[in-house]
Amino acid sequence: MTRLLVADDSETVLLMLQRRLEMEGYEVVTATDGVEALERLRELSPKEPDVILLDAMMPNKSGTEVLEEIRGKGSKIPVLMISAHLDAQEPERMRRLGANDIVPKPFEWEDLIGKIEELVTP
Amino acid sequence: MSFNPSLTARLRIGFVVLFALLLIVSLLGVGRLFQIRVHYENDITRYFQLELESERLRSAFILEQAAARPATAHQQPSQVELNQAAASFSDAASRARDLTDDDTVLVAKLNQLVASETAWRKKVAEPLIHEQVPPAPVERRLTSAVTNSGDALATDTRAARDTARDNARTDTRNTTILVAAGLGGALLAALILFSGLINSMRAPLGRLVEGARRLAGGDLRTRVEVGGPVEIATLGRAFNEMANSLERDARERDRIEQMKDDFVLTVSHELRTPVTVVKGFAEMLTAQRKSLNSRQFEAAEVIAESAGQLQKMINDLLDLARSDAGKLRIEAEPTPVRSLAQRIGRQMRPNFEGKAQSFTVSVEKDLPDIDADPGRIGQVLANLLTNANKYAPEGAQVRLAATKVGDEIEFAVSDNGPGLDGDQLEHVFDRFWRADSTETQSVGGTGLGLAIAKSLVELHGGRITANSSPGEGATFRFVLPIAKDGRPNREAPTRRTKAGAAG
Numbered sequence: 001m002t003r004l005l006v007a008d009d010s011e012t013v014l015l016m017l018q019r020r021l022e023m024e025g026y027e028v029v030t031a032t033d034g035v036e037a038l039e040r041l042r043e044l045s046p047k048e049p050d051v052i053l054l055d056a057m058m059p060n061k062s063g064t065e066v067l068e069e070i071r072g073k074g075s076k077i078p079v080l081m082i083s084a085h086l087d088a089q090e091p092e093r094m095r096r097l098g099a100n101d102i103v104p105k106p107f108e109w110e111d112l113i114g115k116i117e118e119l120v121t122p
Numbered sequence: 123m124s125f126n127p128s129l130t131a132r133l134r135i136g137f138v139v140l141f142a143l144l145l146i147v148s149l150l151g152v153g154r155l156f157q158i159r160v161h162y163e164n165d166i167t168r169y170f171q172l173e174l175e176s177e178r179l180r181s182a183f184i185l186e187q188a189a190a191r192p193a194t195a196h197q198q199p200s201q202v203e204l205n206q207a208a209a210s211f212s213d214a215a216s217r218a219r220d221l222t223d224d225d226t227v228l229v230a231k232l233n234q235l236v237a238s239e240t241a242w243r244k245k246v247a248e249p250l251i252h253e254q255v256p257p258a259p260v261e262r263r264l265t266s267a268v269t270n271s272g273d274a275l276a277t278d279t280r281a282a283r284d285t286a287r288d289n290a291r292t293d294t295r296n297t298t299i300l301v302a303a304g305l306g307g308a309l310l311a312a313l314i315l316f317s318g319l320i321n322s323m324r325a326p327l328g329r330l331v332e333g334a335r336r337l338a339g340g341d342l343r344t345r346v347e348v349g350g351p352v353e354i355a356t357l358g359r360a361f362n363e364m365a366n367s368l369e370r371d372a373r374e375r376d377r378i379e380q381m382k383d384d385f386v387l388t389v390s391h392e393l394r395t396p397v398t399v400v401k402g403f404a405e406m407l408t409a410q411r412k413s414l415n416s417r418q419f420e421a422a423e424v425i426a427e428s429a430g431q432l433q434k435m436i437n438d439l440l441d442l443a444r445s446d447a448g449k450l451r452i453e454a455e456p457t458p459v460r461s462l463a464q465r466i467g468r469q470m471r472p473n474f475e476g477k478a479q480s481f482t483v484s485v486e487k488d489l490p491d492i493d494a495d496p497g498r499i500g501q502v503l504a505n506l507l508t509n510a511n512k513y514a515p516e517g518a519q520v521r522l523a524a525t526k527v528g529d530e531i532e533f534a535v536s537d538n539g540p541g542l543d544g545d546q547l548e549h550v551f552d553r554f555w556r557a558d559s560t561e562t563q564s565v566g567g568t569g570l571g572l573a574i575a576k577s578l579v580e581l582h583g584g585r586i587t588a589n590s591s592p593g594e595g596a597t598f599r600f601v602l603p604i605a606k607d608g609r610p611n612r613e614a615p616t617r618r619t620k621a622g623a624a625g
């Protein structure tokens with residue numbers, strides 16, 4: 001089963017994502033901030049999630065910081081950033097930091113699923 | 123600035139100085155000329171009288187000669203007649219002396235005449251009276267001495283008169299030149315004074331004009347250097363106060379605008395999260411049709427649809443707020459026109475089919491790429507097509523065309539719907555504006571689509587226009603710049619076609 005790690009600071013958004021992704025047939029592990037996301041990653045190891053979905057803006061540790069940290073450790077897990085995209089330069093910066101793809105927030109469900117599918121089956 | 127009289131004071135001083143100078147020069151000149159004239163007339167009169175007296179001296183001497191040596195033989199020399207003639211000679215001599223006015227030459231000549239007459243009387247006349255004939259050479263010498271002296275006095279008097287006339291002429295000429303020079307000088311001084319006055323105003327006035335232009339041009343930091351006459355300096359200070367107040371107001375207005383923009387930005391942003399959740403869960407429910415009864419499914423569908431509309435509205439508001447705050451950015455890249463038009467066409471086609479409208483997309487062959495953000499221009503096209511779809515009746519025709527016009531690409535969305543009148547056209551790009559407020563219910567939408575389309579097109583450096591007349595449909599056109607290396611594009615498949623197919 002394809003396992004996703006999803007991190008978003010809004011619990012309702014997180015729940016919605018979890019339920020819908022489960023409906024699509026994914027196994028979903030959730031985190032409400034960057035620190036928790038890294039904790040979940042440690043708990044899962046040595047098994048790794050197939051794709052990590054990170055909200056760019058989160059308290060404690062932002063998605064961007066998590067991305068930097070896991071790429072810093074040499075991890076190659078595909079990362080899909082969810083970004084409110086307030087700054088036009090943001091997507092470019094995230095790609096430089098090693099994000100595989102970016103979904104603008106708010107997202108269309110088909111768009112999100114399409115991008116996850118692309119990352120799961122390279 | 124220790125001495126800085128006001129403008130009126132400067133003018134007054136200038137006039138008084140000029141008037142005084144002209145008056146003084148004129149009075150002195152005229153007085154001097156009058157004096158020269160009077161002096162000259164006196165001299166001339168005096169010299170004429172002196173000439174007259176020298177004639178009298180001459181005739182007195184002739185009488186003296188006649189008394190001493192009568193012309194006819196039967197007459198005897200007469201002491202009485204001699205004395206009478208000598209007395210009139212002496213009278214004339216004393217009057218002449220008064221008339222010489224101490225002129226040394228004339229006095230000397232007169233003295234010489236009187237002395238030679240005295241010598242003649244003593245050596246010639248007296249002996250003749252007493253019948254003693256003086257030697258002929260002595261008588262000739264003494265007689266001609268008197269005659270010559272008289273001639274010399276007359277000649278010198280005439281010469282003195284000529285000199286006086288020449289002097290008067292020279293003086294008159296010199297005085298005239300002096301007066302003219304004085305008047306010229308006074309006028310020159312006035313000229314310098316007034317041009318100084320004008321110059322003292324010109325620089326500060328020029329600065330004020332320049333400042334007013336800059337201020338009108340929107341540079342609210344404009345201040346002028348205060349200077350010049352009191353009035354101009356006061357004007358300068360008033361100008362600076364006005365600029366201060368304008369700048370203060372503008373800053374306050376900017377601050378309030380900023381607060382409003384930030385507020386809208388924040389609110390829109392915060393609204394998005396719950397709407398995303400509502401929409402997400404509603405969509406999830408509609409995907410579980412089998413486990414819902416028909417009413418529950420209907421409710422889930424309505425919630426999903428409404429949440430979708432709400433999300434669209436919030437996105438539109440956020441775009442406008444970003445645009446106002448100068449934070450709406452585009453990522454322009456060379457974008458092929460055909461694939462963009464076709465993608466949006468595919469995306470919109472179901473809407474047109476739903477109202478049985480005919481929808482055609484026509485793109486001119488071999489168009490160069492446009493310099494545009496494909497997502498944002500897609501949004502503009504979708505907004506225009508959505509409006510055409512909404513406002514044109516069932517069975518209408520809608521057309522999307524792209525052509526090259528000059529060195530730009532023109533997109534045109536036209537329909538044969540009810541169209542818009544002049545008043546409506548004027549407001550069509552305003553926010554929350556609708557062709558008819560009663561349509562709000564029937565047509566739906568946010569009323570922000572065209573305002574956003576305008577912002578986005580202008581952000582690309584393009585222009586958008588609307589053309590229509592009631593009953594003849596409407597055409598919305600916008601032009602975009604061609605990409606710098608915008609060679610005609612053969613429409614090689616791009617990475618965006620996948621997204622288009624999914625849309």
